[in-house]
Amino acid sequence: MWAKMEFFQEQAVTSSDKAFFRLRKEIVEGVIPSGSKLSETELSTKYQVSRAVVREAINRLEACNIVERRANVGARVVSLSPEGLIELYQVRESLEGMAARLAAQHMSAQEITDLNALLNSQSHEVKNAELYYQEAGDLDFHYRIILGSKNSHLISMLVNGLYHLVRMYRVQLGMAGPRVTSAFDEHKHIVQAISNRDPELAEMLMRRHITYSKNNIEAKLQNSL
């Protein structure tokens, strides 16, 4: 169904790549808890590779803002805070808003057609209350618009950086949230604006869409106190 999503399946060629992907996965999914220390020697024995490749993987994680490192001391997984999640969503609003604006200008007719098709297929699933819309479907929608911006810096920042962090927060704070139907309508309007080649409306709607998400999350954080 979401076959197109495999565009983002980065492939590991070197050992460091594998270590990096594995470490990132374990951290994002909470197997390695946030705040814990990453010992180079420990990980190198655990993964059966040299310390150099673990070290390189940790360096890459630092560049993604997934771990923090202090010279001569070591690296720790970043600790999650409600404020941190809010900050993330502020950046997301800014970047994805711009992505939607650029997508309205730069997406090809074919890409827009595909995006509409995706939405139609999802509309059936929403009516049938198929649950896995939320995760994969929402991702697919947002990724297409990000890619549609055709801005490599924007794409890299969001796909390689922010999205993994956001997923880390969502997984670990237990936010596999609902907001299915209303979010779907918002998606529909965004696509409409893009189809009409209306950059400003597309940006505005995307920003509102993400702001709603943020508010939704803030409310949940309040409740869990």
Next chain:
Amino acid sequence: MWAKMEFFQEQAVTSSDKAFFRLRKEIVEGVIPSGSKLSETELSTKYQVSRAVVREAINRLEACNIVERRANVGARVVSLSPEGLIELYQVRESLEGMAARLAAQHMSAQEITDLNALLNSQSHEVKNAELYYQEAGDLDFHYRIILGSKNSHLISMLVNGLYHLVRMYRVQLGMAGPRVTSAFDEHKHIVQAISNRDPELAEMLMRRHITYSKNNIEAKLQNSL
């Protein structure tokens, strides 16, 4: 005069830090031309350090999008294109717009006072036609607003990433441009909006300010063809 700017003087503690800063400086300033290959062995003999530290420095440069790397092949300095600069300014508009919005909400009264003072001191220099306003003064202004956002992700993306890239483009495409007086008025209006705690206006004005810059640069690029 711009004493406050030393906040950004990151200090190198390890050899890799030194190599990273030195390499970045040489690349940004064009000593190492864009598009050229970075040989690990060559650089390690040139800098008198082991290949490992050069390698780590190159990895960090890759994370900054200053070099591109292909596994088992090597790293090259990114090549500059007019389109690349435009893309950079699109991201900058998005992020700094959000920074201005957040700064209007989160800057302390003291920080706003200082910002106004900075502007006043610069206004004298503009009248006296002191040239070095452009570089340092403009940077100081933008950095204060970015820091004023109090959003660590935003700050890191702009200060550690985008700004070095933008400087690289400006230096190498010979854009130590004018736009002094008009930019100064724009700065004044942005500070006014922040002083009035008007996030939306602050964002809008910052975005327009950066758009003007972009248009100015685009015009120059046209001329140099």
Next chain:
DNA sequence: AGCGATGAGATTGTCGACAATTTAAGTTAT
């Protein structure tokens, strides 16, 4: 002559050992 295979040379990726620094426990003196 054109095209694919082959091999030498050079470059990157990975490894284990050593050096430098931090951390924490233990000791001593006030």
Next chain:
DNA sequence: ATAACTTAAATTGTCGACAATCTCATCGCT
């Protein structure tokens, strides 16, 4: 008992050597 100093263990930073991979020129085949 507390504070400062000393020292030992552990961790990170750096190094040179070896292994794997790519590049490119040469050679052979159709």
